[in-house]
Amino acid sequence: MVQFVQIVVNGVFTGGVYAIIGIGLSLIFGVMRIVNFAHGVFLVVGMFTTLFFFERLHVDPFLVIPLVVLVGGLLGIVLERFLLEPIVRAPEHASILMTVGIGLVLSNLLLFAFGDAPQIINTRYSTSTWHLGPITFSTALTIAFVLTVVVIGGLALILERTDLGRSIRAAAQNADAAELQGINTRRVRSLVFGIGFALAALAGALLLPQLFAHPSIGPTYTLKAFVVTVLGGMGNVAGAIGGGLLLGVTESLGAAYVSSSYRDAFGLAAFLLVLLLRPAGLFGRSRT
Amino acid sequence: MPEVLRTERLTRVFGGLVAVNEVEFAAEEGEIVGLIGPNGAGKTTFFNLVSGALRVSGGRIFFQGREITHAPAYRRAELGIGRTFQVMKPFPRLTVMENVLVGAFLRHPSRLAAERWAAEILKMMGLSEFAAASARSLTTAGRKRLEIARALALNPTLLLLDEVVAGLNPVEAEGTVELIRRIRDRGTTIIMVEHIMRVIMGLSDRIVVLTHGRKIAEGTPPQVASNPDVINAYLGTH
Amino acid sequence: MRRTPPSGSHPATRPRIGAGTSSLTGALVLLALLTFYPAAFPSFITLGVTIVLFAAMASAWDVLGGWTGQLSLGHAVFVGIGAYTMALLVLRNGVAPWWGAMVGMGASVVVAAMWGGVTFRLRGPYFALASIAVAEMTRIVANNWARLTGGAEGISLPTLPLFLGLDLFSRRVEFYMALILLGLALAVAWWLQRSRFGYHLQAIREDEDAAMALGINPTREKVWAFLASAALTSLGGSLYGIFLGFFEPRGMFSLDLSVQLALMAYIGGAGTLFGPLIGAGLLVGGSEVLRIYFPGKSLFVYGVLIILVVLFAPDGLSTAVRRARRA
Numbered sequence A: 001m002v003q004f005v006q007i008v009v010n011g012v013f014t015g016g017v018y019a020i021i022g023i024g025l026s027l028i029f030g031v032m033r034i035v036n037f038a039h040g041v042f043l044v045v046g047m048f049t050t051l052f053f054f055e056r057l058h059v060d061p062f063l064v065i066p067l068v069v070l071v072g073g074l075l076g077i078v079l080e081r082f083l084l085e086p087i088v089r090a091p092e093h094a095s096i097l098m099t100v101g102i103g104l105v106l107s108n109l110l111l112f113a114f115g116d117a118p119q120i121i122n123t124r125y126s127t128s129t130w131h132l133g134p135i136t137f138s139t140a141l142t143i144a145f146v147l148t149v150v151v152i153g154g155l156a157l158i159l160e161r162t163d164l165g166r167s168i169r170a171a172a173q174n175a176d177a178a179e180l181q182g183i184n185t186r187r188v189r190s191l192v193f194g195i196g197f198a199l200a201a202l203a204g205a206l207l208l209p210q211l212f213a214h215p216s217i218g219p220t221y222t223l224k225a226f227v228v229t230v231l232g233g234m235g236n237v238a239g240a241i242g243g244g245l246l247l248g249v250t251e252s253l254g255a256a257y258v259s260s261s262y263r264d265a266f267g268l269a270a271f272l273l274v275l276l277l278r279p280a281g282l283f284g285r286s287r288t
Numbered sequence B: 001m002p003e004v005l006r007t008e009r010l011t012r013v014f015g016g017l018v019a020v021n022e023v024e025f026a027a028e029e030g031e032i033v034g035l036i037g038p039n040g041a042g043k044t045t046f047f048n049l050v051s052g053a054l055r056v057s058g059g060r061i062f063f064q065g066r067e068i069t070h071a072p073a074y075r076r077a078e079l080g081i082g083r084t085f086q087v088m089k090p091f092p093r094l095t096v097m098e099n100v101l102v103g104a105f106l107r108h109p110s111r112l113a114a115e116r117w118a119a120e121i122l123k124m125m126g127l128s129e130f131a132a133a134s135a136r137s138l139t140t141a142g143r144k145r146l147e148i149a150r151a152l153a154l155n156p157t158l159l160l161l162d163e164v165v166a167g168l169n170p171v172e173a174e175g176t177v178e179l180i181r182r183i184r185d186r187g188t189t190i191i192m193v194e195h196i197m198r199v200i201m202g203l204s205d206r207i208v209v210l211t212h213g214r215k216i217a218e219g220t221p222p223q224v225a226s227n228p229d230v231i232n233a234y235l236g237t238h
Numbered sequence C: 001m002r003r004t005p006p007s008g009s010h011p012a013t014r015p016r017i018g019a020g021t022s023s024l025t026g027a028l029v030l031l032a033l034l035t036f037y038p039a040a041f042p043s044f045i046t047l048g049v050t051i052v053l054f055a056a057m058a059s060a061w062d063v064l065g066g067w068t069g070q071l072s073l074g075h076a077v078f079v080g081i082g083a084y085t086m087a088l089l090v091l092r093n094g095v096a097p098w099w100g101a102m103v104g105m106g107a108s109v110v111v112a113a114m115w116g117g118v119t120f121r122l123r124g125p126y127f128a129l130a131s132i133a134v135a136e137m138t139r140i141v142a143n144n145w146a147r148l149t150g151g152a153e154g155i156s157l158p159t160l161p162l163f164l165g166l167d168l169f170s171r172r173v174e175f176y177m178a179l180i181l182l183g184l185a186l187a188v189a190w191w192l193q194r195s196r197f198g199y200h201l202q203a204i205r206e207d208e209d210a211a212m213a214l215g216i217n218p219t220r221e222k223v224w225a226f227l228a229s230a231a232l233t234s235l236g237g238s239l240y241g242i243f244l245g246f247f248e249p250r251g252m253f254s255l256d257l258s259v260q261l262a263l264m265a266y267i268g269g270a271g272t273l274f275g276p277l278i279g280a281g282l283l284v285g286g287s288e289v290l291r292i293y294f295p296g297k298s299l300f301v302y303g304v305l306i307i308l309v310v311l312f313a314p315d316g317l318s319t320a321v322r323r324a325r326r327a
Helices: A002-032 A039-057 A061-087 A092-114 A139-161 A163-173 A175-180 A185-207 A215-232 A237-257 A260-277 B043-051 B073-079 B096-104 B111-124 B140-152 B170-185 B197-203 B221-225 B228-235 C011-034 C042-067 C076-093 C097-119 C125-144 C171-194 C196-206 C208-213 C218-244 C255-268 C275-293 C299-312 C317-326
Strands: A129-132 A135-138 B003-014 B017-028 B032-036 B058-063 B081-083 B158-162 B189-193 B206-211 B214-219
Touching: A002 A039, A002 A135, A002 A139, A002 A163, A002 A185, A002 A215, A002 A237, A039 A061, A039 A092, A039 A185, A039 A215, A061 A092, A061 A139, A061 A185, A061 C299, A092 A215, A092 C125, A092 C255, A092 C299, A129 A139, A135 A139, A139 A163, A139 A185, A163 A175, A163 A185, A175 A185, A185 A215, A215 A237, A215 A260, A215 C125, A237 A260, A260 C125, B003 B043, B003 B189, B017 B043, B017 B058, B017 B189, B017 B206, B017 B214, B032 B043, B032 B197, B043 B073, B043 B081, B043 B158, B043 B189, B073 B081, B073 C208, B081 B140, B096 B111, B096 B140, B096 C196, B111 B140, B140 B158, B140 B170, B170 B189, B170 B197, B197 B221, B206 B221, B206 B228, B214 B221, B214 B228, C011 C171, C042 C171, C042 C196, C042 C218, C042 C255, C042 C275, C076 C097, C076 C125, C076 C218, C076 C255, C097 C125, C097 C218, C125 C255, C171 C196, C171 C218, C171 C275, C196 C208, C196 C218, C208 C218, C255 C275, C255 C299, C255 C317, C275 C299, C275 C317
Parallel strands: B032 B189, B032 B206, B081 B158, B158 B189
Antiparallel strands: A129 A135, B003 B017, B003 B058, B206 B214
16 A cells, blocks of 8 residues: 555655646647647756756756756747747648758757757755655656646646736637737747746756756657647647646556556557547547 | 528527527528628628538538438538638649649549539639639639639539629629639539629529528528618618 | 540540659659669768668558648657567567567557557647657656667677678668658559549548548548558568667657658658659758768758758659749
């Protein structure tokens, strides 16, 4: 029983970070109708930005986070302006191919810059733990989880309470109508892509103390992001939180009780089933 | 006259909205039936139900006496129902000729025969000179004709025309009206949705009026034009 | 009043047929020229095999991706099935590789039928997403089912029997085998360009609802296209396996490989006769050059080129060139 709780707790903590990745992807899909195939690479960009600041300036990875978010946001806005805005009216395969291309270019640039060796950050808390009764918590994942909750809360506030949030929600519902109401949908798209990139980069920074960074691991996280958003319903931001937690727990239970080498397959199988049987996601209303 | 199309209590619900509500409809061979009603009356939904683009929520559809309520759209095209789309759907990367050819292949599996038939349709529609042009290069008027041409290539028994005149200039409109008559004279039954009253009153043998998904009147053009319910529906004074 | 000549022989319908014939001539001339490649560039024979083989597989991908418009990012599954079926039958049962390739083709067709039957009701990006999921799951299974596939360590081919007196590990022989496969793929594409089935596929790609209204059953036609595409890709995979001699699930079933095939077709021009060939030449050649200077970063070329093509030549390079020439 203790072991089971332990596994679920680990799953929930990882799932929180998955939720952040998924929220960004879902937001981008909701507003721009783009399935971002570069999303996992954005996460890797976040990892290497963190690594860069940590190694050059010796700043603690968790303190670097605001900088990582800023860099991610700016990169996202620039990419949107120059590469995605021109193809807003193009058929949907154009945006798939474009984001595949962006992902390839970014990951190869990281290879040029940081080389082929897997890198890791060693901090005091990388391997340290704390205990609650019989349950063990990784310090790094705990900090990551707390930050995740804060960020998701903050994002929810922005979406619900601010003008920007209202514009984003309006654009997601009906871009043409939003445009008619005087919302600059062009600007909204740029910002949303920036937010999506920033969230992915943040997830990278949060995961780095736990994982290796390597330029080629992007697609793995792109797939996880797809799984999270499809489970939660494409474009359903709140659903992505549920999708993230679900994926985290499923992976962790599957790895513990079935087989760890099939860890990634569980998420994919769930993804395929949901796609076929409940295309609106587990938490969305299925359309008639 | 044999009956070509009949619907029994045809119903379609979107969420809470009843877009088509227990509509009883029939068309006989060689007729032109006009389908009119204010915006949102359910005319295009009715077409989508008859052509199979949408599934019915209730009721039944019969084509030449055979039930087609649950037949897929392509099966209905095979049986002889041709349609145009109000939001035009040309195949943009194909030429005008090829657009029509796709439809012509249904009755003429050999390329040569299909091409001959498609050329004949293009000629009838006055599109011959654009045959080699890409479909996206056509003007609105050209695209509307292409919609009709493609549907005609199926050699349909029943043709559903969704606003093929609206948006044309008077000369183009006159040409299309003339075309529709000629199509009917070849024996094709036509149901058409149109907003331009002069066109629909002039062409139709019979008119059916829908509002809020319900059939509120039916009759010859003069009968419908003088029906107080119809006048009310259009003026919105219930 | 414009007078039109009798139907059927209308001049405006002619160019289309003419274009078909001239492209057939073009394809035959090109294939004939390529037969001289091994003699002309003996020291670049490996590059030649790679280009021709990828051109063939990209053309095979294009049957579904380009002509039918169903963006698959999972075609590595068929490359893997082709390579592994052939290799495992050689290793375990001593079956000759060409028969193994046939069995692999059969297996690929069965997989494609199930895969297509289940996922073709998904439209747009959802089909692409599902294709990635299928391919990744296949890779994970192939990687872990070591008793069947040899697992992550990979397998290497033993000495192969002679094929009609030819050594299959000779690069020259591999080149001509790849060329035959490319010829087959081009023949299929040429037929799609002008046949009823080909027009059905194009109509589905352009507008599925309009296609249905014209009597076309999209799921049925898509499945047929998928079967043809899978069969050809699988043959390419068997040949690729022989070409490599040693391979592992990580490479044969990889997402990178699927993406490469798709990008070759799109960059050259999806749904065109020569597009995939042009794309393969450009990308394989380009990444070869890059590999010399920057090992391990060869996919950079793919990324840069696809971005440029999407922005400036959305119908692919072959279409852009043809348009520029006409203007």
